[in-house]
């Protein structure tokens with residue numbers, strides 16, 4: 001039985017090999033994009049993307065009547081997989097336990113959100129803030145975490 | 153030589169080349185904005201109104217970059233290669249008239265740097281000199297990719313120069329002149345009228361096939377996409393200018409844009425009537441009295457020329473961000489198997505039409 005060989009590949013007529021019609025189709029497409037399509041650029045510092053409410057960004061500590069919710073129960077440093085929360089517990093005059101120091105070594109944090117989930121007092125939260133690049137290794141202390149409330 | 157002629161020539165050189173080199177940064181801005189908008193981005197838009205100062209920032213950046221020189225290059229050719237490219241690209245513009253000659257105080261002043269009696273041949277010759285710059289750069293860089301880029305460039309330019317030359321011959325036959333100013337003068341008047349529309353006697357209507365071939369060859373000659381194989385970022389990194397940086401690299405860059413401007417101007421001269429006014433503009437001139445009319449005429453002519461050239465420059469950008477790069481064998485096949493026979497047929501057809509008195 002005679003084998004038949006068949007050429008595989010694009011059809012090549014003279015019409016196609018001049019590329020004229022296809023070029024003009026392409027030109028029309030780019031012009032259409034230039035003139036009519038909505039541009040997708042977000043002009044970053046002025047415009048921001050709308051992230052979901054569950055976005056896990058920079059931490060903050062919630063306060064009630066100016067006092068931090070945290071009772072230094074040490075659940076969050078225990079659960080933290082990156083081991084980046086450092087708390088020194090102390091006692092207030094009214095016998096309440098509170099964190100004397102509350103440092104988050106943000107360079108080690110992997111923004112997993114476990115601390116937020118573990119916290120029984122709803123004290124440590126992750127905000128929507130995502131622009132936190134810095135020129136030096138940053139450790140955020142309690143004062144900063146109390147003040148910065150993110151975009152919530 | 154008369155000193156006034158010298159002064160006038162010097163002024164013309166400064167003004168025309170000055171205009172060209174002002175267009176280059178503007179062109180880079182248009183290119184980047186256009187590219188951005190076509191890709192649904194915004195492009196540079198921060199610096200100044202609409203990002204117009206971006207080219208200035210780029211220029212300053214180039215100026216202050218370290219003028220690094222690799223140890224393994226052939227120094228002399230490495231240094232002059234960008235210059236050769238740049239000068240060749242700029243010189244083309246010398247024979248392109250931007251307006252009709254005027255009479256001031258008994259002296260005829262032509263709005264072009266040099267009215268050579270071999271204008272078109274001069275352009276074809278000079279535009280190929282730029283190739284030497286690319287070959288020098290590729291060879292002296294002592295780098296495989298640069299070498300491949302230079303080889304591709306030379307093969308491509310030689311192949312497409314034939315198509316380019318043949319397509320120009322058609323125009324030269326129709327207008328029976330190789331002087332650029334005479335070619336433009338011959339494109340005056342109306343070719344035919346269809347109702348209210350008057351079709352001017354422009355080369356594009358007399359030589360449509362020649363125009364098509366010219367445009368395609370023009371892209372190959374300026375090494376622009378879809379024929380930018382000498383650069384071919386994705387396969388040979390940056391081709392012939394891979395070993396260049398800073399000011400020397402930007403020289404190649406400016407050369408590319410200058411040659412784009414020159415070829416746009418050439419296309420306008422040959423096929424779109426150069427400084428011939430757009431249909432309808434003539435009525436405007438008739439309104440102005442005396443001296444003002446003459447001045448207005450010159451302004452409108454320069455304006456027409458600029459608009460037409462600007463369209464072609466935009467076309468370069470438009471095509472660049474539309475078509476993908478050709479494969480090398482496709483490029484060669486298109487050049488030798490399609491464009492060259494087509495150009496030859498075009499010449500034969502033109503000859504027949506001229507002999508039978510149609511054109």
Ligand code: SF4
Pocket residue numbers: 079080081082083084085104108109110111112113114115116
């Ligand atoms: S987000 Fe995860 S890694 Fe970061 S501090 Fe909380 S538990 Fe640790």
Ligand code: SF4
Pocket residue numbers: 069070071072073074075076077087115118119120121122123124
């Ligand atoms: S889990 Fe909550 S309450 Fe406990 S130490 Fe961490 S932040 Fe404080």
